[in-house]
Amino acid sequence: xxxxxxxxxWMRCLFQRCQVAxxxxxxxxxxxxxxxxxxxxxxxVLTLALTAEQARRAQGKVGxxxxxxxxxxxxxxxxxxxxxxxxxxxxxxxxVHRHQGEFFVTSPACAHYGAPLRKGISSAGGRGGPPTVxxxxxxxxxxLRTGQVVRGPSVDGIAVYKSEVKNGVLYADIPPExxxxxxxxxxxxxxxxxxxxxxxxxxxTVVA
Ligand code: FES
Numbered sequence: 001x002x003x004x005x006x007x008x009x010w011m012r013c014l015f016q017r018c019q020v021a022x023x024x025x026x027x028x029x030x031x032x033x034x035x036x037x038x039x040x041x042x043x044x045v046l047t048l049a050l051t052a053e054q055a056r057r058a059q060g061k062v063g064x065x066x067x068x069x070x071x072x073x074x075x076x077x078x079x080x081x082x083x084x085x086x087x088x089x090x091x092x093x094x095x096v097h098r099h100q101g102e103f104f105v106t107s108p109a110c111a112h113y114g115a116p117l118r119k120g121i122s123s124a125g126g127r128g129g130p131p132t133v134x135x136x137x138x139x140x141x142x143x144l145r146t147g148q149v150v151r152g153p154s155v156d157g158i159a160v161y162k163s164e165v166k167n168g169v170l171y172a173d174i175p176p177e178x179x180x181x182x183x184x185x186x187x188x189x190x191x192x193x194x195x196x197x198x199x200x201x202x203x204x205t206v207v208a
Contacts, residue, residue: 067175068173068175068179070088070171070174071169071170071171072086072096072105072170072171073169074168074170075168075169075170076168078096078103080099080101081098083096084118085116085118088174089179090182091181092177092178092181092183094108095107095118097122097131097133099123099124099144100124103163103165104131104144104163105160105161105162105174106142106158107159107160107186109185110135111140111142111157111188112138112140115136115137116136120136121133122144129150130150131143131144133158134151140154142157143157144160145160146160147188147191156187156188157188158185159186159191160191161173161174
């Protein structure tokens, strides 16, 4: 493959990374030019855009490409050894559990038949077991750290969202459609797939 072919291939990779990073408008503007013109100025623009996006993420201003970092409230609003459903600004909801000072943000619905987990039991675990939530309907139990099933009948785990406490405020990285209340909470394996896809962008090094 010649230098021109290698440049085009490299540019296509850069386009994909920009799209995964959620900065699709830049590739959309630049794509027609790729077919005809010198790619170097375009590569510089895309690299700058990608660098800026990754810097914003590193500063915690945004979550990952597919999530939005939102505040769920002051940590003092959450009682120890309990769970509480939190409505987000757009109308969606998540369930916040607090055990031994640690916070877990999960889907509010069971992965089996969607029963409201807030009516179940949130537990710190014991005898070396993980903290869990148990569904009120058929007793499925989920690990609050991973969302995985600890006890059936559910075969799918629940979504557990990345959370962080900063200056006394609890934040979580939630997909925007869930913040807006227009989407359905993914199951644990669907959420893992989503992050595997976007992590290619988040963790990759920017091409110089
Ligand atoms: S709906 Fe939760 S275990 Fe069936």
